[in-house]
Amino acid sequence: MSLLNRTNNEAALEAAVTTLQSRSLTQLAITRFLRNRVAVGASIVLLILVALAVFAPVFELLTGYPMEFQDRDFYSGKPPNWEAQHYLGTDYNGRDILVRTMFGMRISMMVALVAATVALVIGISYGAISGLAGGMVDTIMMRILDLLYSFPLTLIAVIALAYFGRNIMIVFVIIGLVEWQLMARVIRGQVLSLRNAEFIEAARATGVRPFGILVRHIVPNVTGVAIVYMTLIIPEVILVESFLGYLGLGVQEPDTSLGVLISEGANAIEQKPWMTYGPGIFLVVLLMALNFLGDGLRDAFDPKDR
Amino acid sequence: MSAEPLLTVDRVSVHFRAGGNLLTGVSLVRAVEGVSFTLQQGETLSIVGESGSGKSTLARAILRLVPVTKGSLHYRGENLVTLSQDQMRPRRRMMQMVFQDPIASLSPRRTVEQIIEEPLRVHFPDLDRAERAQRVAETMDAIGLLPDMRNRYPHEFSGGQAQRIGIARALIVEPELLVADEPVSALDVSIQAQVLNLLAEIKQARSLSLLFISHDLSVVQHVSDNLMVLYLGHVMEVGPAGTIYSRPQNPYTQALLSAVPRMDFSADRPKRTRLTGDLPSPTLEHVGCPFASRCPRAQALCSTDKPVLTPVDGREVACHFPGS
Ligand SMILES: Nc1ncnc2c1ncn2[C@@H]1O[C@H](COP(=O)(O)OP(=O)(O)O)[C@@H](O)[C@H]1O
Numbered sequence: 001m002s003l004l005n006r007t008n009n010e011a012a013l014e015a016a017v018t019t020l021q022s023r024s025l026t027q028l029a030i031t032r033f034l035r036n037r038v039a040v041g042a043s044i045v046l047l048i049l050v051a052l053a054v055f056a057p058v059f060e061l062l063t064g065y066p067m068e069f070q071d072r073d074f075y076s077g078k079p080p081n082w083e084a085q086h087y088l089g090t091d092y093n094g095r096d097i098l099v100r101t102m103f104g105m106r107i108s109m110m111v112a113l114v115a116a117t118v119a120l121v122i123g124i125s126y127g128a129i130s131g132l133a134g135g136m137v138d139t140i141m142m143r144i145l146d147l148l149y150s151f152p153l154t155l156i157a158v159i160a161l162a163y164f165g166r167n168i169m170i171v172f173v174i175i176g177l178v179e180w181q182l183m184a185r186v187i188r189g190q191v192l193s194l195r196n197a198e199f200i201e202a203a204r205a206t207g208v209r210p211f212g213i214l215v216r217h218i219v220p221n222v223t224g225v226a227i228v229y230m231t232l233i234i235p236e237v238i239l240v241e242s243f244l245g246y247l248g249l250g251v252q253e254p255d256t257s258l259g260v261l262i263s264e265g266a267n268a269i270e271q272k273p274w275m276t277y278g279p280g281i282f283l284v285v286l287l288m289a290l291n292f293l294g295d296g297l298r299d300a301f302d303p304k305d306r
Numbered sequence: 307m308s309a310e311p312l313l314t315v316d317r318v319s320v321h322f323r324a325g326g327n328l329l330t331g332v333s334l335v336r337a338v339e340g341v342s343f344t345l346q347q348g349e350t351l352s353i354v355g356e357s358g359s360g361k362s363t364l365a366r367a368i369l370r371l372v373p374v375t376k377g378s379l380h381y382r383g384e385n386l387v388t389l390s391q392d393q394m395r396p397r398r399r400m401m402q403m404v405f406q407d408p409i410a411s412l413s414p415r416r417t418v419e420q421i422i423e424e425p426l427r428v429h430f431p432d433l434d435r436a437e438r439a440q441r442v443a444e445t446m447d448a449i450g451l452l453p454d455m456r457n458r459y460p461h462e463f464s465g466g467q468a469q470r471i472g473i474a475r476a477l478i479v480e481p482e483l484l485v486a487d488e489p490v491s492a493l494d495v496s497i498q499a500q501v502l503n504l505l506a507e508i509k510q511a512r513s514l515s516l517l518f519i520s521h522d523l524s525v526v527q528h529v530s531d532n533l534m535v536l537y538l539g540h541v542m543e544v545g546p547a548g549t550i551y552s553r554p555q556n557p558y559t560q561a562l563l564s565a566v567p568r569m570d571f572s573a574d575r576p577k578r579t580r581l582t583g584d585l586p587s588p589t590l591e592h593v594g595c596p597f598a599s600r601c602p603r604a605q606a607l608c609s610t611d612k613p614v615l616t617p618v619d620g621r622e623v624a625c626h627f628p629g630s
């Protein structure tokens with residue numbers, strides 16, 4: 001009887017061990033990611049920045065200066081003054097730069113998120129269709145991308161902004177429409193290599209419909225890459241928005257973005273350098289955190305490591 | 307044997323357009339060239355040939371996974387070649403496939419259960435969750451997979467276990483015909499025998515018809531009723547396996563066989579024929595015998611006239627100078 005018990009226990013133990021060992025590729029990727037200190041550090045920094053942006057109004061309370069408030073005593077740009085609680089100084093209109101930087105970061109992040117989502121959705125659909133269809137359809141779709149690539153898209157963005165008015169949603173969407181191309185190319189490449197994979201052929205051989213193949217076998221295998229490229233697209237979007245802001249085509253006063261703030265400061269970089277410090281540092285930290293996060297994710301999802 | 311064959315393959319050719327840039331133009335890969343054979347119900351036909359001889363392409367063509375350029379495929383009297391993919395879908399339940407690379411043939415982000423039940427979802431959409439789970443459990447048990455493997459992912463398995471999963475996926479819809487494309491080539495030799503025995507067992511138990519593909523004659527020796535030797539997409543010799551094994555007539559078959567280690571030290575054992583040179587380009591169109599460039603017995607006739615399959619000593623041979 002004790003013998004019987006023992007084997008039972010052993011079987012139970014074995015089952016428990018196998019469940020423990022049974023980890024999906026996603027779980028493996030997460031484990032790998034967590035072991036990457038730089039990437040984890042970057043995510044923490046990013047979380048803090050997001051929290052700062054989300055709670056930007058708190059800074060209005062802390063400093064006592066609402067976003068749009070023009071401090072008469074600090075007109076035409078004054079350096080940081082801790083007693084007056086202008087920790088990063090003021091701009092030409094006497095507005096507090098720290099508060100505006102937080103609100104600017106909020107807008108920059110929103111632009112980035114909306115635009116990156118637009119890029120993700122269009123990019124995945126376009127890339128997956130192109131890669132799956134193959135042949136002539138694929139060739140034509142890729143030529144269209146080449147054509148778009150050779151277009152001065154920033155110019156188109158400028159024209160569209162002039163035409164539709166400077167609406168922030170339009171900025172979101174236009175940047176998204178520009179940035180989806182890289183995503184589409186990457187996804188198409190992935191799909192092309194997946195298309196001839198044996199497990200896809202196995203699905204076809206058993207009669208799975210093309211839509212089922214797309215949803216059950218292709219999409220789960222490209223989401224990792226898509227997430228990685230999304231983190232790489234976001235900094236790009238922030239930069240494009242900054243550039244538009246620099247051209248005076250970004251968000252409209254009194255709203256602001258990191259790009260707009262930096263371009264305001266850049267005009268007076270010699271006399272009033274503090275105007276760029278705050279937004280500049282936050283932009284750099286934000287971009288770096290995103291880049292390290294993207295790298296970490298790419299390593300974690302690297303198919304070669306399977 | 308007089309009954310209607312399960313599968314009749316009639317002069318099937320599969321050509322691919324390959325490469326092709328502005329300078330070289332498109333070249334035609336003749337992967338399968340005028341192949342004909344029949345497969346009776348319950349029979350095992352082995353298809354052998356060097357890598358690149360068109361075995362996989364022939365298998366894919368039979369399952370309509372690549373377009374058939376010429377010829378016809380009759381399954382139980384119905385020509386599959388004229389069916390659309392939608393018309394083909396219900397017939398796929400009857401003909402399932404097992405693949406060469408066991409791990410690569412399993413979707414990496416799906417669990418074993420999801421993988422095995424997928425054919426059920428296609429062909430028995432009315433089954434509910436519990437019924438599907440039940441069928442999966444029964445099939446896994448029959449194939450020798452443990453129940454607790456259900457929720458694991460393909461990358462956690464060894465090649466042999468992964469191939470069992472692939473076999474379970476093929477068998478869950480109870481097909482009549484199983485096409486096994488080099489099912490053990492990627493496995494350790496020690497595991498090969500297990501998987502071969504498993505295939506032989508289920509073939510017996512379920513009276514399956516089997517198309518068994520291999521580049522290795524020693525692997526097919528014990529499983530085949532009939533044997534077909536392919537070279538550059540051409541049938542070189544076809545007939546009862548035992549007959550061909552003991553008295554190969556085509557020099558190409560002899561070359562393949564002499565690469566197989568055997569326990570035969572008798573005086574009249576077949577002489578060793580070594581294959582020299584590489585497989586010629588599959589883009590060539592042959593006026594003569596495709597094997598002529600490497601054949602030890604080749605004569606002038608061989609490079610000008612293509613030999614046709616002719617009955618010789620209980621099998622058919624495509625050779626101008628058959629003999630052992
Ligand atoms: N999709 C394809 N496009 C072009 N050529 C192909 C394709 N599939 C197979 N071939 C070619 O057809 C020939 C036969 O290949 P295959 O059927 O895989 O041979 P085997 O399975 O006997 O090794 C090879 O020369 C191969 O390169």
Ligand SMILES: [Mg+2]
Pocket residue numbers: 358361362363487488
């Ligand atoms: Mg092959």
